[in-house]
Amino acid sequence: MSTTEPKPRIAVVTFPGSNDDRDAAHALAQLGAEPVAVWHADDELPDVRAVVLPGGFSYGDYLRAGALARFAPVMEAVRALAAGGGLVLGICNGFQVLCEAGLLPGALRPNHSLSFVCRDVPLTVERTDTPFTGRCAKGQRLSIPIKHGEGCFFAGPELLSELEASGQIVLRYEGENPNGSVAGIAGVVNAEGNVMGLMPHPEHAVDPLIGSGSTDGALLLGSLVDAARVSVVEHAAVS
Amino acid sequence: MRATVLVRPKPGILDPQGEAVLGSLRQLGFAVGDARVGRVVDLELENGDREQARADLERMCEQLLANPLIESYEIELVEDA
Numbered sequence: 001m002s003t004t005e006p007k008p009r010i011a012v013v014t015f016p017g018s019n020d021d022r023d024a025a026h027a028l029a030q031l032g033a034e035p036v037a038v039w040h041a042d043d044e045l046p047d048v049r050a051v052v053l054p055g056g057f058s059y060g061d062y063l064r065a066g067a068l069a070r071f072a073p074v075m076e077a078v079r080a081l082a083a084g085g086g087l088v089l090g091i092c093n094g095f096q097v098l099c100e101a102g103l104l105p106g107a108l109r110p111n112h113s114l115s116f117v118c119r120d121v122p123l124t125v126e127r128t129d130t131p132f133t134g135r136c137a138k139g140q141r142l143s144i145p146i147k148h149g150e151g152c153f154f155a156g157p158e159l160l161s162e163l164e165a166s167g168q169i170v171l172r173y174e175g176e177n178p179n180g181s182v183a184g185i186a187g188v189v190n191a192e193g194n195v196m197g198l199m200p201h202p203e204h205a206v207d208p209l210i211g212s213g214s215t216d217g218a219l220l221l222g223s224l225v226d227a228a229r230v231s232v233v234e235h236a237a238v239s
Numbered sequence: 240m241r242a243t244v245l246v247r248p249k250p251g252i253l254d255p256q257g258e259a260v261l262g263s264l265r266q267l268g269f270a271v272g273d274a275r276v277g278r279v280v281d282l283e284l285e286n287g288d289r290e291q292a293r294a295d296l297e298r299m300c301e302q303l304l305a306n307p308l309i310e311s312y313e314i315e316l317v318e319d320a
Binding site for chain 2: 063064067068071100106107109110111112113114152154156180
């Protein structure tokens with residue numbers, strides 16, 4: 001990396017029931033960002049160019065995972081940030097929220113096994129030209145933990161071929177499919193490429209002291225920090 | 240006015256809950272060909288106008304109660320006796 005300044009501010013939203021917000025903030029800080037805690041009831045975001053919707057069980061996963069969180073006041077601001085080209089990353093429950101909000105295609109259904117899965121999984125990086133995978137190599141194999149009961153990504157045949165054709169599939173499970181996701185999809189981006197959701201938890205694979213010792217999550221979150229830094233500089237130049 | 244909304248996984252959507260229920264029913268010796276598990280939402284509506292209530296219910300389903308990508312819904316309106 002050529003520069004580590006300025007320190008990009010990245011918002012981390014806490015919904016009632018979020019439980020990985022602190023881990024996400026901790027990981028972002030370790031990677032050189034300045035995380036800013038945002039409460040779901042806030043109707044605006046602080047001055048940021050990137051926001052992370054963390055994992056957890058917002059609103060107890062009632063009705064459908066992410067279905068209630070999508071109407072939280074802060075989500076209007078997240079939608080506006082995304083529409084203006086800001087970066088949005090949804091991890092696990094955050095991914096479910098983004099799908100429910102229509103900011104990402106598809107839906108997340110209960111795992112095929114009906115079991116909660118919690119383990120490190122191998123992933124393949126399909127695309128490196130996104131703000132979330134810039135530090136990765138194409139085809140690179142990452143080991144990152146998953147922990148979810150509803151991570152089965154669903155897209156009908158038409159939507160799936162659209163996603164494949166437009167290169168919106170960024171991460172796939174390698175080998176055994178842990179939850180029954182179509183085409184082994186672990187992470188997708190929107191058509192514009194500035195909103196991403198993934199079921200694996202990169203924030204749990206940044207500090208080698210946590211989990212199995214993999215730090216592959218730093219490649220993904222570090223990419224976001226890099227992109228947020230560039231976005232801050234560019235945005236400042238425009239305005 | 241009261242309403243009952245039935246939300247079901249759409250045909251073709253794999254329903255692991257339904258499969259688990261099916262397996263258990265068969266284990267109990269019942270001859271069951273298929274099982275699908277959905278959701279029931281009972282609502283008490285403050286709006287007395289039937290047409291308006293139906294329109295509201297449609298919007299409730301589209302916006303929140305069902306995810307139209309993966310679920311279908313059915314609305315039953317019940318007039319108060």
